[in-house]
Amino acid sequence: MRDDLIDLLWEGLRQTLYMVFWSSIFALAIGLALGVTLVVTDKGGILQAPKLNKVLSFVINSVRSLPFIILIVLLLPFARWVVGTTLGPTAAIVSLSIGAAPFLGRIIENSLKEVGAGKIEAAKSVGASPWTIIFRVLIPEALPALVRGMTIAVIGIVEFTAVAGAIGAGGLGSLAIRFGYQRFREDILFATVVVIIALVQGIQWTGDGIAKAIRRRRFTPE
């Protein structure tokens, strides 16, 4: 172990957290829009539009079928256009957000579909608009499942950041490859793995905790 270890790790963790945080927020925003659109435009949905549904579904499947590392390369010009560069954590956020959004979209779609049709009908029967049904019925009713799904997605994003590290995104993934692999610094490789494991555990633990707290509030017998 050499004295640069802590500094390198700290810098890597900082970059990873930065990427994970912002990518999660952007991916969540896009994913929520995708998931909600998939559900409401589906056959029998509150804003039925089967054609739009099929097109959107096809696009999501297409993006999801690309290996992430290829998606990053494909999105490089777009990243340059948005943030002015293709290197570093900020550029990676663009690819990470777009890469994770379709995955989140599917997860959110699944969670929202679990909301009973009867609840939606009850809301319709009091004259609620589709907009009201989305924000006051669908999303709140699905919240525990949404939180659990988002936890899975955020952990997926941590994994993606490590992959993005291989092609210049920075963060813990890049640290492991540049130092651990290319310079034979096994201490750094090992420490990076430990930090990533701790990070993933922490995210899972937080997500479970939030989902449980919501369920406890709603479903605890008096």
Place this chain on the structure above:
Amino acid sequence: MIVIRDLNKSYPSAAGAVRALENVNLTIQKGDIFGIIGFSGAGKSTLIRCLNRLEEPDSGSISIEGTVITDLREKELRLARRKIGMIFQQFNLLDSKTVFDNVAFPLKVAGHPKEYVRKRVREILELVKLGDKEKAYPSQLSGGQKQRVGIARALANEPDVLLSDEATSALDPQTTYSILELLADINRQLGLTIVLITHELDVLQHICRNMAVIEQGRIVETGPVDKLFLHPESDTARRFVGILESYRRRGYILEGAGAGI
């Protein structure tokens, strides 16, 4: 008054279109408690769900208190639905909201100010005798209490009509009785029209004044409830009353001639 004219509805199925409703004509007087009875699959649920267009009829017209429901556009329909309350077999309460917020939901949808919402929710919860439960979540309530919340939600916007889609079918007999009493009370106090569908004769006999019998999508008999019990004309009505009769006879035999009567 509710007037249904030549209502038709069919569903596509693997074996061709299934006619769920066939030329249904029905008039329900204002302030009545009107029961629609039929066996499973007779079309009673489809019929009541057409009244607020949770199901879109294929043809025919429905008018409620002079508003032709079947002519309304999406936005107008939403406004009209505020005046047509509905309660469900599975209650359909929102688990994410407290009793208070479940009842407040239709009032917020209607855009009422906060002060009014609070006052109205408390008032209506008193009416259904759940004044002490406003902070509870649906999962913390019994079936009967859940249906009371459903009724409170349906009544929040002071509707002219209350539609009951098998509202007591998931409840035990005693709870059913108390919910029916509540509905009868509300009908007396507020004078609103209640339309209910059921497969239980008990429910008809208990609170309905008039009724219709539905059989394979057609109304086969209609009139005062007493008539159904005394002079059943349709097949369905005879079968319903027949089941009751056969039990009565068996009871008579089992107990010995006249014993205990």
